[in-house]
Amino acid sequence: MTDTTPSSFPTHGLHTSAAAQDRLRRRYAAERRFRLYGIAAIVAALGVLAVLLFTIVSQGYTAFVNTEIELEVYVDPADFTFEGTTPTAEEIGAGNYRNLLSSALAENLPNADAPGAARDLRGVLSGQGYRQLRARLLAEPSLIGQRVSMSFLASSDIDQAFKGNTPRVVPEERRRVSNLQYEWMDYLENQGQISTSFNSNLFTQADSRQPEQAGLWGAIVGSFYLMLVVAVLSIPLGVGAAIYLEEFAPKNRLTSFIEININNLAAVPSIIFGLLGLAVFIQVFGLPRSAPLVGGLALTLMTLPTIIIAARASLRSIPPSIREAAYGLGASKMQMVFHHVLPLALPGILTGSIIGLAQALGETAPLLMIGMNAFITSAPDSMFSPSTALPSQIYIWADSSERGFVERTSAGIMVLLGFLILMNATAIFLRKRFEKRW
Amino acid sequence: MPLTTVALIVILLAVYGYFLGKRRAWKLAGDGAVAGKLHSLPAYHGSYVALWAALPSLVVLLCWSLFGQAIIDQMALYSLPAERLEGADAGKRGLLLATIKNTAFGGGFASDDPVIIAAAEYMNSLQASGQWAVGILALALSLMALAFAARHLAPQFQARHRVERTAQVLMILCSVIAIITTFGIVISLFFESLRFFERYSIIDFVFGLKWSPQTAIREDQVGSSGAFGAVPVFMGTMLIAAIAMAVAVPIGLLSAIYLSEYAPSRIRGSIKPVLEVLAGIPTIVYGFFAALTVAPAFRQVGEVLGLPVSANSALAAGSVMGIMIIPFVSSLSDDAIRAVPQSLREGSAGLGATKSETIRQVIFPAALPGIVGAILLAVSRAVGETMIVVMAAGLSANLTLNPLEQVTTVTVQIVANLTGDTAFDSAKTLSAFALGFMLFLTTLCLNVMAILVVRRYREKYD
Numbered sequence: 001m002t003d004t005t006p007s008s009f010p011t012h013g014l015h016t017s018a019a020a021q022d023r024l025r026r027r028y029a030a031e032r033r034f035r036l037y038g039i040a041a042i043v044a045a046l047g048v049l050a051v052l053l054f055t056i057v058s059q060g061y062t063a064f065v066n067t068e069i070e071l072e073v074y075v076d077p078a079d080f081t082f083e084g085t086t087p088t089a090e091e092i093g094a095g096n097y098r099n100l101l102s103s104a105l106a107e108n109l110p111n112a113d114a115p116g117a118a119r120d121l122r123g124v125l126s127g128q129g130y131r132q133l134r135a136r137l138l139a140e141p142s143l144i145g146q147r148v149s150m151s152f153l154a155s156s157d158i159d160q161a162f163k164g165n166t167p168r169v170v171p172e173e174r175r176r177v178s179n180l181q182y183e184w185m186d187y188l189e190n191q192g193q194i195s196t197s198f199n200s201n202l203f204t205q206a207d208s209r210q211p212e213q214a215g216l217w218g219a220i221v222g223s224f225y226l227m228l229v230v231a232v233l234s235i236p237l238g239v240g241a242a243i244y245l246e247e248f249a250p251k252n253r254l255t256s257f258i259e260i261n262i263n264n265l266a267a268v269p270s271i272i273f274g275l276l277g278l279a280v281f282i283q284v285f286g287l288p289r290s291a292p293l294v295g296g297l298a299l300t301l302m303t304l305p306t307i308i309i310a311a312r313a314s315l316r317s318i319p320p321s322i323r324e325a326a327y328g329l330g331a332s333k334m335q336m337v338f339h340h341v342l343p344l345a346l347p348g349i350l351t352g353s354i355i356g357l358a359q360a361l362g363e364t365a366p367l368l369m370i371g372m373n374a375f376i377t378s379a380p381d382s383m384f385s386p387s388t389a390l391p392s393q394i395y396i397w398a399d400s401s402e403r404g405f406v407e408r409t410s411a412g413i414m415v416l417l418g419f420l421i422l423m424n425a426t427a428i429f430l431r432k433r434f435e436k437r438w
Numbered sequence: 439m440p441l442t443t444v445a446l447i448v449i450l451l452a453v454y455g456y457f458l459g460k461r462r463a464w465k466l467a468g469d470g471a472v473a474g475k476l477h478s479l480p481a482y483h484g485s486y487v488a489l490w491a492a493l494p495s496l497v498v499l500l501c502w503s504l505f506g507q508a509i510i511d512q513m514a515l516y517s518l519p520a521e522r523l524e525g526a527d528a529g530k531r532g533l534l535l536a537t538i539k540n541t542a543f544g545g546g547f548a549s550d551d552p553v554i555i556a557a558a559e560y561m562n563s564l565q566a567s568g569q570w571a572v573g574i575l576a577l578a579l580s581l582m583a584l585a586f587a588a589r590h591l592a593p594q595f596q597a598r599h600r601v602e603r604t605a606q607v608l609m610i611l612c613s614v615i616a617i618i619t620t621f622g623i624v625i626s627l628f629f630e631s632l633r634f635f636e637r638y639s640i641i642d643f644v645f646g647l648k649w650s651p652q653t654a655i656r657e658d659q660v661g662s663s664g665a666f667g668a669v670p671v672f673m674g675t676m677l678i679a680a681i682a683m684a685v686a687v688p689i690g691l692l693s694a695i696y697l698s699e700y701a702p703s704r705i706r707g708s709i710k711p712v713l714e715v716l717a718g719i720p721t722i723v724y725g726f727f728a729a730l731t732v733a734p735a736f737r738q739v740g741e742v743l744g745l746p747v748s749a750n751s752a753l754a755a756g757s758v759m760g761i762m763i764i765p766f767v768s769s770l771s772d773d774a775i776r777a778v779p780q781s782l783r784e785g786s787a788g789l790g791a792t793k794s795e796t797i798r799q800v801i802f803p804a805a806l807p808g809i810v811g812a813i814l815l816a817v818s819r820a821v822g823e824t825m826i827v828v829m830a831a832g833l834s835a836n837l838t839l840n841p842l843e844q845v846t847t848v849t850v851q852i853v854a855n856l857t858g859d860t861a862f863d864s865a866k867t868l869s870a871f872a873l874g875f876m877l878f879l880t881t882l883c884l885n886v887m888a889i890l891v892v893r894r895y896r897e898k899y900d
Contacts, residue, residue, distance in 0.1 A: 027792055034794035038696025041689045042709060048761050049716055055731050056723070240612030248606060249613070261616040267815060267885045268878065269822020271849050272623055275874045278856070279626035286507035301619050308616070334602040362720030365824035368853055391722045398726050398829060406730070413723050420718060 056417075060410025065196040066212060067154040067162045069125065069188060073104040073133065077145050087144060092137050097130040101152070108193070109184045120180045126153040126212045128201075153201075154194070156211040156404035161185065162194060166403055202411060206378050207393065211404025214397070216412055218379040222292050222372070222387035223361060223419075225380065229296025230303055230360050235353050237300075238307030242349075245308070246315045247337050266305035273302040274369025282370060290371040290386035298370060299360040306359060310352020314345040319438045347434030354427040358420050364391040390416045444573040445499055448580045452492035455584045459487030459591060466593050478598035486597040489604055490587035495576035502572045510568060514538055514561035518553060627878060630871030637865045638666050643872060645669065649835035649846075651855055651866045666869050668876065670835040674845030678756040678827060679820035681841055685760025686816060690767025691809065697768070698775045699797055710769075717765035725829030728758035733830055740842065750832035750844040759826050763816050770815065774808025775801060807895035811888040818884035822877060824849040848877045 079096040080087065105121050106112040112121060129152040136150060137143055160166045161177040162185055172179050188194035206218025241262075249255040277298030281287045287294050318341050326336035367373065373392040380387035388396065394416065397409040463483035467476045476483075515535055516523070522534070537549045541558035542565075549555065591597070635643070646667015693713065697706050733754035740747030747753070778801050786796040802809075832844030833854055855870040 027795070031792045031794045034797070035696070035700055038692045038700060041692035042696060042713070045689055045693060045713055045716065045761070045764050046709075049712070051731075052719070052723070052727050052761075055727060059730075237612045237615060240609045241615065244606070244609035244613045248609065255613075258613050258616055261620045263889070264882065264885050265616060265619060267818055267881065268623070269819075269824065269849070269881055271822065271824045271852060272627075272874055272878050272881075275852070275856075275871060276619070276623050276626055279630055279871070280622055284508065284626075285504050286511055301615075304615065304619070308613075332598065332602065334605060338605075358718070362718075362722070364720065364722045365828075365849070365853070368824075368828075368857055371857075373857065391720055394722050394726070395825070395829075398722075398729070409726060413726065416720060417723070420720070424718065 056410050056413050060407055060412075060414050062163045062165060063202060063407040063411035064199055065163070066199040066201065067159040067194065067196050068151040069154050069158075070149065070151045070193040070195075071101075071104050071108050072147055072149045073100060074107070074147050075137065075144050076100060076103070080144065087141050089138055092141060092144070093134060095134070095137070097133055100133065101125060101129055108188075110187055111180065111183065114180065117180060120178050120184075123155055123177075124158055124181065124184065126155045127210060128153045128213050151197075153212055156402065157181075158185065159212055160403045160407070163196065165407060202408070207375060207388065207396065208377060211400075211402055211408060214405070214408060216390065216393060216415055218376060219388045219390045219393035219412070220415075221379040222393075223389040223391075225292035225383050225387065226296045226299060226389050227357060227361060229293060229383065230299050231353075231357060233296070233300040234303045234307055234356065234360075238304050238353070238356075239311050239349055241304070242308045242311035242315060243337060243342065246312045247341070248333070262305045262308055265301075266309060269365075270302055270363050271365040271369065273298045274366030276301065277366060277370045288384050288386070290374050290376075291384050292372075292380060292387050292389070293383040294370050295367050295372050295389065296383070298366045299363060302363065302366065303356045303360045306356040307349075307353050310356065311345070311349045314348025314352060315341060317348065317438075318344050321438075344436070347430055351427045351431045354423050354430070358423040358427075361423070362391055362416065362420060364395055367392045368395070390419070441499055441503060441569060441573060441576075444576050445496065448492055448495050448499070448576060451577075451580050451584060452488040455487035455491035455587070456484040458484070458584075458588055459597075460484035462588060462591050463597075466591065475593045477594050477596050482597040482601050483591050483595070485601045487584060487587040487591070489601065491580050491584040493604075494583050495580040498572065498576050498579060502568070506568060506572070510561060510564045511535055511539075513564060514542075514557050517557050517560045522553065623878060627871055627875040630868055631875045634865065634868035634872040637868065642666065643668050643869075647837060649851070651851065651869055664865060666865065666872075668848075668873065670837040671846055671848055671851055671873065672876075673837055673839075674752070674831070674835065675821055675847040675849075677839060677841065677845055678752050678759065678831060678847055679817055681753060681756025682759035682763055682820045682823075683813070683817060685757050686763035686767050686820075687813060689760075690764045690816075691771050693764070694768040694771040694775060695797055698772050699793065699801070713765050713768060716761065717769075719762075721762065721823060721825040722829075724758050724762050725825040725827075728754050728826055728830035732758050745842060747842045748832070748844040750830060751842050752831065752845045753841040755827050755830040756841065758830065759820055759823055762823070762826065763820060766819060767812055767816050770812030771805070771809045774805040774812065777808065778804045807892050810895075811892040814884050814888035814891065818881045818888070821884070822849065822881050824853065828853050848873050852877075 079100050080091060081094070082091055102118075102121055105124055109121070109124075111117065132152055133148075133150065136148065154162065157166075157176045158181065161168070161182070166175065166177065168175075168182060177185075185194060201213055201215045203215060203220075204217050205213060205215030208214040245255065245258065249258075277294055281294045281297055282289055287297075322340055322344065323336055326340040331339065367389055372387065372389055373396055374386055374388065375396065376386055376388055390412065394409055394412040397405045397412060400406075460480045460483060463476060463478075463480035467480070515531060515538070518534065523531070534554075537554055538557045538561060541549050541554055542561045549558075643666050646665060647669050648665040648667045649670050650665050652664065697710060701709070733749060733751065736751055736754050737747045737749060782800050782804060783796055786800045787793075791799070827847045827850050831850055832846055833850065834844065835846045835851075836843055838845065852870040852873050855866050855873075
């Protein structure tokens, strides 16, 4: 059996018998197997992460562009009613834009007079098209009676079909886009009249029932207010608590009770903080529902333990020599803490706080409890007005089955992840830049 | 006058007070010529004045913004003619109040009932006059306190002691917030649960086998029994948590072992942060992933194998939740494994054990309390996790252990029963608080158990 033994095994000494060699081989095989399990576990975890990110990006990247159709519109004065010689803004605003655009489409598209084509024709452009044309005419009233060439936002169905998100091979009755509409799309593509461009709606509009007009701006503003409340409240409170517990607190029942409470709160499910917000801030204090202020308060209570724990760790890492030196120069305890220890611990505290804020930014469950998942079509103008936040907006969109919203959900997730990456990168940068080794 | 403006003015007054106090202190010391005459540094005199200028009036503003609306609500409600309030229970009163508010502030359904309109006008005038009164009170208080404090200053005045003591009290208040929060949670959940148990027996809630929270709005409505037996809901939670642990524990533990015992430090340094990315991803993203990618994939696999997999199977929600928990398990177990002293590894190697034998027979038993603690914390997290199950698990409460069927969880029911349009004091809405209370107690027990296990069974090697 010696010829099958790998040369690295000693062929003399203890492992001489065939049975011993066999045992040894089995033990080494077990060793290799165990090692492989570890690698497999890591590969599995990283693989899932990769699949997750890939799915989100591959489903969502198309939401950053919108399909636009370039049309030449004859602004027929017959679609307006003018009293005087110069058209007033009101008269221009009241024009029959629906008619203007559908005749422009009929003019531009082949077979537009086919039976049943009227319904298909109406489904080509987004409702925003009327507003686009109206805004243009209000700015330049002289265009009335002339031919204008403009790009109009396509409807969500056309948008999805043009971007290839909905398959064309499906039988017509199970598609949202008819054969005639596909024919038009091909025609427009040949003419170079249909194209995609950056989807500015996504970053300038709030929620909408029409996927092509829905955007994240309202949610971004809401999340900004939330973060403002959380940062203004949780950082001072958390740092104050951490300084007291770490530097001043005597070892007694009260302080150990506080410590147990903080550790326990860090592990309480986030939805419980939502229930607390609903029962206390809304029911007892009468604060408005769906308001970023209430959401911010609930998230503050949720984030506090994280910040306290991080700040305490940072204070603890300041070596005693600093404290003794401060005392040696005649500083009081308060002066020692605030003039010497706290400034040195500040980078660590800031890093922990940013990570806590990032957690709060991604949290959804408490927001559902206090009603920040309402359908709101404008950005909030104060902390008290109803609003959504990024994660709850994603939740609302995820509930809609339309393909246009699926795409926007993924895009919203990408935007949210972008903000989180930004915050965490700042935290890492701060840590690297100001980290001191004692 | 908006109260935020008042607060800003108060803060400006405090800043002014700081410089005023500082200047006065310098004057008292003879403009620095004989600074030794002062007990405290001039900056402390300034801070003393600033604290007086800011704190009392900020407390007034805070109290008003917390309780003012509630007081106004009650006053407006009781301004209604007595026959409107007679025999109205809490729910009716809440409805009346909401109507008054809608009429007063616009939005929602305004009422055209003259009585309500009168109450709404009363509420508006109360609001306006209350805000003025509080604003003026706060400003006057701030000015008076500033003047009072500034007159107080003297060379031997112990400004530093006062300021330091105030700062310490403020810091104690900050740390007490943790206790207040816990009490707030317990009390609010407890009282809302009590209101639920007035309507529904606690025995039936804890031991009942049927959960269907749809209560009948009309008497003759079918399919709405309004049963609140929590057993199937908790079973569903446990089933999903068990699936999650079945995914997270092996993967998390094995990767922690590999990273801490085998991997070279360069690989460890690069893989560990990437694993922690999994913990930083918001749960809503996992929920979306579970609902849109994993659940349909499992369904298709089930179709190929001829198994009936529900669209909202417990398996999909549970396994995605497991992925979310992996970094949690792995980083806590990593800490436990690293806490095992090096001498144990060396001793085991000296006896001829291979590395995997050392890990399985020496390190793992030594790190076990820490690992068990980590797993308990992970279970607590799985039980309380909301968004993944809200998006990927079902709503119907099945009493089953089959992971391919759909089950519902505590958190799903809380969200479903609270985000509906039912009145706040219906049994359905209140049941969410009862479930929340049970959930809080469950996670509390798990957390405490985790701490105890780690404390009691940790080996001491010094």
